[in-house]
Amino acid sequence: EIVMTQSPVTLSVSPGKRATLSCRASQSVGSNLAWYQQKPGQAPRLLIYGASTRATGIPARFSGSGSGTEFTLTISSLQSEDFAVYHCQQYKKWPLTFGGGAKVEIK
Amino acid sequence: QVQLQESGPGLAKPSQTLSLTCTVPGDSISSGDYFWNWIRQPPGKGLEWIGYIHYGGSTYYNPSLKSRVAISVDTSKNQFSLSLSSVNASDTAVYYCARETYCIGGSCSRSSYFDQWGQGTLVTVSS
Numbered sequence: 001e002i003v004m005t006q007s008p009v010t011l012s013v014s015p016g017k018r019a020t021l022s023c024r025a026s027q028s029v030g031s032n033l034a035w036y037q038q039k040p041g042q043a044p045r046l047l048i049y050g051a052s053t054r055a056t057g058i059p060a061r062f063s064g065s066g067s068g069t070e071f072t073l074t075i076s077s078l079q080s081e082d083f084a085v086y087h088c089q090q091y092k093k094w095p096l097t098f099g100g101g102a103k104v105e106i107k
Numbered sequence: 108q109v110q111l112q113e114s115g116p117g118l119a120k121p122s123q124t125l126s127l128t129c130t131v132p133g134d135s136i137s138s139g140d141y142f143w144n145w146i147r148q149p150p151g152k153g154l155e156w157i158g159y160i161h162y163g164g165s166t167y168y169n170p171s172l173k174s175r176v177a178i179s180v181d182t183s184k185n186q187f188s189l190s191l192s193s194v195n196a197s198d199t200a201v202y203y204c205a206r207e208t209y210c211i212g213g214s215c216s217r218s219s220y221f222d223q224w225g226q227g228t229l230v231t232v233s234s
Contacts, residue, residue: 001170032219034220034221036221042226043203043205043224043225043226043227044154044203044221044224045224046220046221046222049218049220055222087153087154089154089220089221091218091219091220094167095156095169095170095171096156096219097156098153098154098155098156099153100152100153101153101154
């Protein structure tokens with residue numbers, strides 16, 4: 001199965017600053033990569049699919065990039081509601097697999 | 108806003124079978140426009156995809172769980188269900204049901220990412 005590795009595990013960022021999260025796949029997944037946001041006690045919410053397409057209703061400060069094995073989620077100016085855990089997921093091959101998650105916390 | 112809703116016992120004993128149901132609003136299941144999935148998250152850990160079902164009954168399971176998993180659908184009740192047998196402590200997790208959109212405006216293509224989720228239900232395996 002394809003192993004997804006996220007880094008860093010925890011990112012401390014001040015409100016209004018930029019956050020950059022990485023996701024690496026153990027083999028190429030093309031652009032078949034999604035990002036989710038999860039707040040404590042809540043279900044994940046789809047942010048990005050196709051590596052760079054924002055899901056419906058997702059603010060423009062969220063952007064995704066990359067292809068193959070290296071992907072990035074960028075939050076351009078962190079708002080208070082953005083402090084959460086972010087998960088990447090590949091859907092190139094079965095079984096579908098997720099990264100371990102990356103927490104963005106307030107600095 | 109679609110609201111998927113998981114239900115089922117919050118406690119299961121080791122070696123027994125865990126059973127959960129996800130209720131889908133409206134007639135979304137019968138439309139055939141979606142695939143319906145189960146995903147779990149052990150406390151403090153990442154997400155693990157368990158498997159999917161389509162309304163016609165086609166299923167696919169994570170090979171790591173395949174020998175113990177069954178997903179079924181009841182279109183008359185707008186529900187799909189998860190059965191996980193021979194559970195042990197490592198099966199303790201929040202279990203989510205989630206939707207994958209397959210058809211939009213008559214055009215169908217597997218997406219295999221999840222655009223709607225239930226709120227999740229914690230199942231603890233303990234004697």
